[in-house]
Amino acid sequence: MAEAKPFPLPDVDGPLAPLWQAASQGEFRLPRCQPCGTFDWYPTGECRACHGSDIEWVALSGRGTLFSWAVVKRALHKPLAPIAPYVSAIVVIDEDRKTRFVTRLVDCDPESLHAGMPVEVFFADLGYPAVETGVAAPLFTCRATIERDET
Numbered sequence: 001m002a003e004a005k006p007f008p009l010p011d012v013d014g015p016l017a018p019l020w021q022a023a024s025q026g027e028f029r030l031p032r033c034q035p036c037g038t039f040d041w042y043p044t045g046e047c048r049a050c051h052g053s054d055i056e057w058v059a060l061s062g063r064g065t066l067f068s069w070a071v072v073k074r075a076l077h078k079p080l081a082p083i084a085p086y087v088s089a090i091v092v093i094d095e096d097r098k099t100r101f102v103t104r105l106v107d108c109d110p111e112s113l114h115a116g117m118p119v120e121v122f123f124a125d126l127g128y129p130a131v132e133t134g135v136a137a138p139l140f141t142c143r144a145t146i147e148r149d150e151t
């Protein structure tokens with residue numbers, strides 16, 4: 001039997017280094033052009049609107065809405081099988097309706113999901129049960145879940 005491949009980790013030193021660094025400190029940051037305010041996501045280093053290069057990674061509220069999602073019933077990577085079914089999602093950030101972030105949605109009933117549903121970031125190890133990767137990832141959950149837990 002073939003040995004399971006290691007968990008596929010992102011390049012934490014590449015163009016998304018500021019995203020992973022911020023996540024390790026519990027912050028959700030994305031790059032934004034300073035002169036015109038356009039988000040540079042996925043980062044290219046050049047503003048799509050004004051073609052400037054004065055781009056800074058800014059801290060965001062971590063709030064957004066669900067744009068689209070897929071319920072993954074058969075894990076794409078074998079070590080993820082214990083968490084299946086899981087929800088792969090695209091979130092629109094509150095600060096800019098044109099900026100969409102691909103993530104995993106957790107602690108939400110897949111049957112209750114709907115477009116425009118309010119969601120919020122939280123940070124957890126990118127890994128899976130029994131495997132810690134040491135990489136904090138910005139994941140999202142339904143705001144209703146958070147409000148329920150706080151009562």
Ligand SMILES: [Zn+2]
Nearest residue numbers: 033036047050
């Ligand atoms: Zn710009």
